[in-house]
Amino acid sequence: MKQQFQNEPTGSTQPTPFDDGTLYDLLFNDFDYGLAFYLGLAGEANGPILDLCCGTGRFLVPAMQAGSDVDGVDLFPGMLERLKTKATAAGFSPKLYHADMKSFATDRQYSLVVIAFNAFVHNLTVEDQLATLRTIREHLLPGGMLAFDTFFPGRHILGEPDDIRVLELETPSPATGLPLRIYDTRNFDRVEQIQHSRMEIEFLDSNGEVAEVRESFTTVRYIYKQEMELLLRLAGYSRWELYGDFARKPLDDEKDAMIVCAWK
Numbered sequence: 001m002k003q004q005f006q007n008e009p010t011g012s013t014q015p016t017p018f019d020d021g022t023l024y025d026l027l028f029n030d031f032d033y034g035l036a037f038y039l040g041l042a043g044e045a046n047g048p049i050l051d052l053c054c055g056t057g058r059f060l061v062p063a064m065q066a067g068s069d070v071d072g073v074d075l076f077p078g079m080l081e082r083l084k085t086k087a088t089a090a091g092f093s094p095k096l097y098h099a100d101m102k103s104f105a106t107d108r109q110y111s112l113v114v115i116a117f118n119a120f121v122h123n124l125t126v127e128d129q130l131a132t133l134r135t136i137r138e139h140l141l142p143g144g145m146l147a148f149d150t151f152f153p154g155r156h157i158l159g160e161p162d163d164i165r166v167l168e169l170e171t172p173s174p175a176t177g178l179p180l181r182i183y184d185t186r187n188f189d190r191v192e193q194i195q196h197s198r199m200e201i202e203f204l205d206s207n208g209e210v211a212e213v214r215e216s217f218t219t220v221r222y223i224y225k226q227e228m229e230l231l232l233r234l235a236g237y238s239r240w241e242l243y244g245d246f247a248r249k250p251l252d253d254e255k256d257a258m259i260v261c262a263w264k
């Protein structure tokens, strides 16, 4: 793995959902959110692709299996290690860079840069958002496209009371078949546009008792539609389109997602 390390994953001592790639995959390996959209863009790309915040390769591995030439960048070593294992097992050795999205440097430019599954929101300040968008733009070939998704901060999200522990999912563990439960407890700084989230994963035993709990924390900054357009304008993109879902419906409902395509 090519190391281009610039920042420690976190200044915090709190665990994050990205420390353990195996645990991440237990939850998300079969999660197909946005995958058809990004694989469609990859199939149309005329050159190399960068999977930024690539995680364990939910997009990168199937994109390579479909014949694309894909590099990956992620800040968390546990995610990259898991990706490397999966890619090797599939017969691929992608170039993987251990770096921050706001300051990465790879040795080539891309016709497509993808940030799949809500990772851009890990930029917590306008400076970091712009640094990320500008760094990506420098890595795009002329006419190249950036595509990413995030959530739209509608009332159904921001209107929820703070600090309520919500059961998000109960599902059999793909590893053991025993139930696991995912709880999320969120609170918001609605002035600074920050969402804090505490995730608990409970692993149940065959008697239905909680055998293990894994706790992690994230802080993200949510973005409004016109703010997103302003960021893209400031970062120098020549044009952009914002959609409300992966089928490219217009973003016109606060319950929509926010899917961004922007061109150099």
Ligand SMILES: C[S@@+](CC[C@H](N)C(=O)[O-])C[C@H]1O[C@@H](n2cnc3c(N)ncnc32)[C@H](O)[C@@H]1O
Residues within 6 Å of the ligand: 018, 028, 052, 053, 054, 055, 056, 057, 058, 059, 073, 074, 075, 076, 079, 099, 100, 101, 102, 115, 116, 117, 118, 119, 122
């Ligand atoms: C929700 S996961 C998405 C992973 C992958 N794109 C997917 O679709 O499964 C967010 C990813 O962003 C990475 N990440 C978080 N902050 C980052 C940063 N500042 N620079 C690069 N990667 C970062 C995490 O390690 C994690 O892999």
